[in-house]
Amino acid sequence: MQLWLFITVNVCVAAFVGALTNHFAIKMLFHPRRALYILGRRVPFTPGLIPKRKDEIAAALGHVVADYLVTADGIREWLRGGAMQEAAAAKIRSWLLARAEEGLTAERVILKFTDRESWEAMRTKWAARGAGLAERWIERLWEEGGWKAKTIAELVPGWSEETAAGWAEDLSDWLTASLREELLSIRGQRTLRNMIDGLLDRTGGWIGVLAGIFVDEDKAAAKLTEVLVEQLESGALREMMRTFIAKKLAEAGDWTLEQAAARLSGEENPLPWLKEQALRLLRLEERIGELEKANVGELLIRHESVWGEALRTIVGAAFDLLDRRLETVVAAFELPQLVQKQVEKFPVEQVERIILSLSGREFRAITWLGALLGGIIGLIQSVFLQLVR
Structure with a gap:
């Protein structure tokens, strides 16, 4: 065989073997996915490395995530950044305003x-x-x-003879003013005319006939209103009302709550x-x-400046509370176990697709590197054989 052909064949064969070996080595990371058996004995290197040690990989990933990636110190540093708190408050504020504009x-x-x-x-x-x-x-x-x-005096804050006297005076003023207003109103005048008509109707004999002929109800009502208003504005009537109310308040102050409720309800047991x-x-x-x-939305829009400031305070307090309890919160999540369970549930096919999508170029480079190394080895072997021949 000619020298150049001998060297070419050796180099090609060695390169092919090197590429094929590296290709199968990469494939054996994921394949076969299950153990293969021949005559009841498991074939070596089955299943592939990742399917075979998936549980160990899951446990190791869980500890790596908990010990080095998602740690309490890392989260604390992230939370203590003022930008994070401002972003959280702004996010909540914008969400609330968006809902408010919709008519929340x-x-x-x-x-x-x-x-x-x-x-x-x-x-x-x-x-x-x-x-x-x-x-x-x-x-x-x-x-x-x-x-x-x-007693009522014990239950009502600030009860004393002086305050009761003041309340009596205020009540008498309010009553006289209310009665005067009612008398001068249209409804009050109508009531007076009806009273006068009723009195005339109940008056019998020739006196009643004469009263019906000569008495003008409107004039009588106006005159009666004048007299009643004059009496209401007189100091004597107001003093009489004040004295009466003060007396009743003094009596009521000595009542027990049970007695007062019984008087109002008319029941011996006023609790029901x-x-x-x-x-x-x-x-x-x-x-x-x-x-x-x-309409909560209208209130939110109207008082945005008030609750916006309160929201920042609440978010800050929430972050401070989380900061103080961070170790407990992180421990409660049980990250190693959580990551391990999630990785164990993850299909090997999906893991392979992810790794190949990220490192497919590198894996192909490893395959070609195997071909290159194999070709170099074939060349060296060919030269060596020629020298020792």
């Missing part, structure tokens, strides 16, 4: 997470729980708190009546419905 209401938010029928049932349930809580609270104050034995009045005042289900319809 509690109802819209709630119905994104549940249907109307479920929400109405939940609202009724919450109102019932609130009513039960209010009733238990009233019972506790009534019995254990001893409110039923406390008090519960009923409290629930009627609270109107829990109705108030929940009102809150549900409230």
